[in-house]
Amino acid sequence: MDSDDLGLFGPGSVTWKLHEEPILIVAGLRSLYLQALHPRAMAGVAQNSNYRTDAWGRLTRTADYVGTTIYGTTAEAEAAGARLRRLHARLRATDPFTGEEFRVDDPDLLRWVHVTEVESFLDTARRAGLALTDDEVDGYYTEQRRVAALVGLDPETVPSTAAEIADYYRRVRPELRMTREAAETALFLTAPPLPWKLSLPARVGLNLGPPRWAYLGIAGTAFALLPAWARRLYGGLGLPTTALSADLTVRALRLALTTLPRRWREGPMQIAAKERAARLAAAPVTG
Template sequence: MGLTDVRERVRDALFARVAGPDGPSNRARIHGAPGPRWFAADSAIRRVHGDTAMFVGGLRALLLQSLHPLAMAAVAAHSGYRGDPWGRLQRTSTFLAVTTFGTAEDAERAVATVGAVHRRVRGTAADGRPYRADDPHLLRWVHIAEVDSFLRAHQRYGAHPLDEAGCDRYVAETAVIAEKLGVLEPPRTRDELDQALAAYRPELRGTAEARAAARFLLVTPPIPWAARVPYAVLAAAGVAMLPRWTRPQLRLPYLPVAEGTSVRLMAGVLVKSVRWAMSAPVPEA
C-alpha cells in the first residue's frame, strides 16, 4: 500500500466518522449547490471552520460548555451523547458545515431545524431549577463557549492563524448564526467575547453530570483501539487549553510543563497530519 492509498484511507475513515453515512451527499450539496451564501469565500469563519484545528476546539468546547449546570442538565437528559455520540457529532458537524459553507436557503433550513429541537427540550436540573434549551441565556453560553474554543484552537494549531482584525471578524461572523438561533446580543469582537465569558463565570461549576461527561469524552470514548492514541493527544490538547480554574471543577489534572511542551508538540504534529490526510483530493461522484 502506497502513501497515497494510506492518505486516502485515513481521509475516508475520518470523514465517515465526522460526517456520517450521508456525508458524501451532504458535501456535494453544501459545496456544489448554486446560490448565495451567508459568508464569502475569504471570510474568517470559513478559514476557522475549515481547518482541522476544529478537532481540538470541539473537544475543548464540550468540556467548557458542561460547566454550566443547566446547559449540562439539558445535554445529559436529552442529547443522547452516550447512546449515540457519533450521531451527535455528525449532526453538529453537518450544521456547522451547512451554515458556514452552504447556501443561504440550506443554512436557514438548518437553523429552523435546530430551533424546533430546542423548543422541545425542557426539564428540571438536579438542583431543582427548570431549564429550556431555547432559553436565550443558555443559548448564549453555548455559543460563546464554542466560539472561544474554536478560535483559540485555530490560533494555536490552525494552518493560517488570524491577525487581530481577523479574530474580530470571526467573532462577528459567528454572531450572524447565533442571532438566527435565538442568541441575544452575541459578542462581535474578541474583547466582547472575553467579557461575556467572564460574566458567566459565577454561574459555572462542575456538577456530577459534567464530570461524568468529561470522563466519557476523555477516558472511555467509543472509538476503535487503533485511534485511541491520536484521540488521546487531541483530548490532551483540548484540556490543556481550558482555563486553569476549570481543572478542579472537572477533576482534571493541571500539568503546565507537559502541556506547554510535549502535549503542544504532539498535538501540532497530529493536527498537521490530519490536515494532510483530509486535503487529499476527493474523487468525482
Template structure:
C-alpha cells in the same frame, strides 16, 4: 508546504496515497456519517448565495483541522453550566449516540459556514424546532430549556471561544487581531439566527461575556461524568485510542486554569507547553493531511516553497 510524497519513489507514493485515502475516508465517515457525501454535495455543490464569502474569517477557522481540538474543548467548557449540562445529559444522547451528535453538529457548522443560504436557513429552523422539545428540571431543582436565550448564548460563547483558541494554537493560518474580531463578528450572524441575544461581535466582547458567566459555572457530577466519558471512555477501537488521546490532551491543554479543578482535569504546565503542544501540532497536521485533497506535484527546484 510541500507534499513530501511527490519526492518519493512511485511505489511508496502509491502506498501513501492509499493510506491517506483510507484514513481520510474513515475520519470523514466518523464526522459526517452515512449521509456525509450527500450532505457535502448539498453544501459545496449547490448554487446560490452564501452567508459568508470565500475569504471570510469564519471559513478560515471552521475549515481547519484545529476544529477537532476546539470541538472537544467546547464540550468540556459548555458542561460547566449546570443547566446546559442538564439539557445535554437528559436529551442529547451523548453517551448512547455520541457520533450522531458529532455528525449533527458538524453538519450545522458546515451548512451555516459554507452552504447556500437556503440550506443554512433550513438547518437553523430544524435546530430551533428541536430545541423547543428540550426542557426539564436540573438535579438542583431549577427548570431549564434549550430555547432559553441566556443558555443559548452560553453555548455560543463557549463554543466560539474554543474554536478560536484552538485555531490560534493549532491552525494552519492563525488570524491577526482584526481577523479574530472578524471571526467573532461572523459567528454572531449565525448566533442571531439561532435566537442568541446580543452575541459578541469582537474578541473583547467575547471575553467579557465569558467572564460574566463565571459565577453561574460549577463542576457538577454530570459535568465530571461527561468529561470522563469524553476523555477516558470514548467509543473507539483500540487503533484509534492513541491519536484520540493526543487530541484529548491537546484540548485539555487549552482549557482555562480555573476549569481544571471543577472538572477534575490535570494541570501540568511544563508538559502542556512541550509534549502536549507538540502532540497537538502533530495530530492536527495529520488530520489536515488525510482530509485534504493532494496538491499537484511541485517543481523539483527549489526543494521547499510555501
C-alpha cells in the same frame, strides 16, 4: 439561484479561513468539555439526549449542522437553524440545584453554547499555528453572530470581539462548577465507546488498540487546551506548562493533518461551497 449562493460567509471571510483547518476537530471536543461546566446547560443535555448510547451519531449530526451553517447555501443554513429552533422549543429540563424547570432554548444557555464553541474554534486554531491578526479575530466573532441568529439569539446580545468574549467569561464563571454530571460527561468524552469497526481489537481480547490510543491523545490535548480556570474547575492544576505542552502538541497535530489528502480533510459541503465560489469567480462580468 443556489448555484450562485455562497451562504452566510464566503471565500473572503475569516470564517472560511479558520474553518479550513482540520485541527478544529480538537476544538469541537474542547468546547464540549467547557460546556459541561455549566450546570443548566449540562442538565439540558443529560435530560434530553441519548449522547451516551449514540455518541458518534450525535457528533456526526453536530458536525453536519456546523458544516451547513459555514458552507451551505443561505437557504440550507436557515433551514438547519429552523429545525434546531423547533427541536429546542419542545425541550425542558430541571435545574439540578433549585429544582426549577427551564427551557433548553433559554437565551443564556444558547449564548453559553455559542460562545464556548466559537471561542474554542478560534483559540485552538491560533494555538495550532494559524496566523490571524487581532482584526481578523474580532472579525470572526462578529461574523459568527450570523450563526447565533440561526439558533434564535438576538445578534446584538452575542459577544463580537475578543474583549467581549473575555468579559463574558469573567461574568459567567461564578455560575460554573464541576457537577457529578459534568465529571461523568468529561470521563465519557475522554473514553467513549468507539465505533465497532474501530474497536475490533477489543472484541478479540485487547483493551486498547491504535484507534483508542489515538483518540485518547486527541481528547487529552483538547482538555489541556482549556483555559486554566476551566481545568481548575475539573480539579486540574492549571499549570503554565500544561498550556505550553498543549500548544506544542496541537501544532504538531495540525502539521500532520495538513498532509492528509484533500478528500479526508474536507467534507462534501465544503468542497461544494468552494466549487460554487470558483464558478462565480470564473464567470464573466455582465452589465
